[in-house]
Amino acid sequence: MDFVFTDEQRMIAETAQAFFTENATSERTRAAMAGDGIDHALWQAFCQELGLSGIGIPEAAGGAGLGLVELAIIAEAAGAQVAALPMLGSLALTAQAIAAGGSETQREAWLPALLAGETIAAHVAADDLVAEGDRLTGSCAFVAHGTAAQLLLVSGAGGSWLVRADAPGVTVTAQTTMDQTRPYARVTLAGAEGEPLADPQAGSRAATEAGMVVLAAEGLGLAQAALDRTVAYARDRVQFGRAIGSFQAYKHRLADMMVEIEQARSAVYWAACAVEEGSDEAALALHAAKCFCADTAFRCAGDMIQLHGGIGFTWEHDAHLFFKRARALQTLMGKNDWHRDKIAAMVLGETA
């Protein structure tokens, strides 16, 4: 038991933080928001120059090795900048599913391009999916970064398939989305051809684990950044002849944010370690991390607006980027109440 970062993990954190702080600027993110919600140059740089995109994917599968803790570190750093990147769809969901559940041919065909950022993937969770052989029919209205994707990971009806976005029978329609850094698209499949994952269970399990860790870590990074930026403002802004950060009502609200954030930090790295170490707490930890961190992110982003006053309500200020991303975190991969009910079922002994 040693629940602190190793030196290597600390180095990865510093590298990732420096990279995103310098490059995932508000200006660039806003440019991406006007397009398909991806800062493509940043994604290329992240995948190719920084070389961190293969983290969490075994070396045997063409990745950089390391594990979910390191993946969380990166997602936390990206979340702190609300970076407009397809990290969730391309890396956490699709690359993980292929690495864990794909055949060797599938891994070779897709992973290098995904990790190099040359191919972008999105996840289509189609509740109404009907598979006739490998012909897929169904739809999903909330496919994150769907319009930018060349590859779709389609799951439903107990299976997982890889589908090319330009295949006949696939329609992708952009949706105007509240969080413009990860816009949704409606994807409709009408008898589209899919290539089944060799081991769909292993694939979807790995994707779910990595996806939940990434969302939780993003929420943590976002919440911490919301706090840091608000603290900076609180020292600067003067009203009634005092820095507003000297008013106790204001201070205490910031303190409460920190209390939540420290718990969120424990949650993210507990979940990442529990999965990595094959702990029997892993399932509970993932549900806990997802809902706790999403709630923390939302609360901190909301407080960020309130504690900035009028400027916090403007389009010009970044607070709304935090707030909208935090809202999306609450519903992605299951609403928070649903995760909590899962936990209740576990502790009440209703599940095996």
Added chain:
Amino acid sequence: MKLGFTPAQEEFRAECADWLNAQMAGEFADIRGITTLTEKAERRKEWEQHLGEHGWSCIGWPKEWGGRDASLAEQVIFAEEYARAGVPGRVNHIGIELAGPTLLALGTEEQKRRFLPDIAAGKTIFCQGFSEPNAGSDLASVRTKARLEGGEWVVDGQKIWTSLAHISDWIFVVTRSEEGSKGPKGLTFLMMELDQPGIEIRPIRQINGDAEFNETFFDGARCPEDSLIGAVGDGWRVAMTLLSFERGVSTLGQQMAFRNELDAIIAAAKANGAASDPLIRQRIAKAEIGLRLMRYGALRMLSNTDHASVDGAALTYKIQWASWRRSLGELAMDVLGQAGEVTDHDGYEWPMLPNLFLYSRADTIYGGTNQIQRNLIAERGLGLPREPRGDA
């Protein structure tokens, strides 16, 4: 970063569990499962001594003072198994968790020799004399006076809220030793024997009917000149050092006691059907999440050896567990419904869950109230301006 324990540590866990369970099934079966601090105090002093005799009292201390030089992981394990086995809380927790570590850090060799083995052996029970009627959150306003007279300290004044003073042997007190001094300057930290004519202890009844804390009056109370820790006038630093030990390994044991409380709530909810109420389910899940995060927060704080930087997990720990437990008390009552508002006892005595509901209102007060915790977090953790002080 790693959560799991090594096979050797798991073996140590089994050893702890076996020994503790054997004691609780045998000679000390009568105290198993007690959850208040005052019940069967005399038997629990015997338990303190029994722990000492078998070397299980202060396992993290150096061997020469009655400890085992146990590693951090082993201390974590012991604390967890202790509570898991239903062993009641340590009546000498102030001695082993606060006085002992303070002596280890700041005491002279002579003082260590005099106190540490007896604390570890359960023969010297300590209580804490910090708060006064006019010095609570603002501890630096203490007025209890100490002056040197004929090679002895003579102490006059009053402490209040002194937990377990009525069953303790010694008290450590923060005194004002420099006439006319103000605030943190001019304070001296003294250790005094309670059994003397100059000290009178009067119990104070609490909201749950119990009387765990007391008023402690000093009227010409005496102790030898070398009873101070640190230097004359250095009492504030000593007091602050002592308070820093409040976040030690024992927090893990405290959490196992919380585990038992949450399990009792879950059992009650299953028994009376509350477990099918969606709102209660959400609250049970939140309580479960909070408890787990408390464990991992504590493990982060204990694993962190980089004392140079602000440790967010440590700074936020007190308000986190106190607020969590207060909500747990409310959840307990909402699960029980009106059945929680009556007791089978003839006297004003409460079963575990209603008592939790009442007692947990103290958690957000002692050891620094939630408001004081927020001030500390904002000032030390976030670097915000300090609270202004009045002149009164």
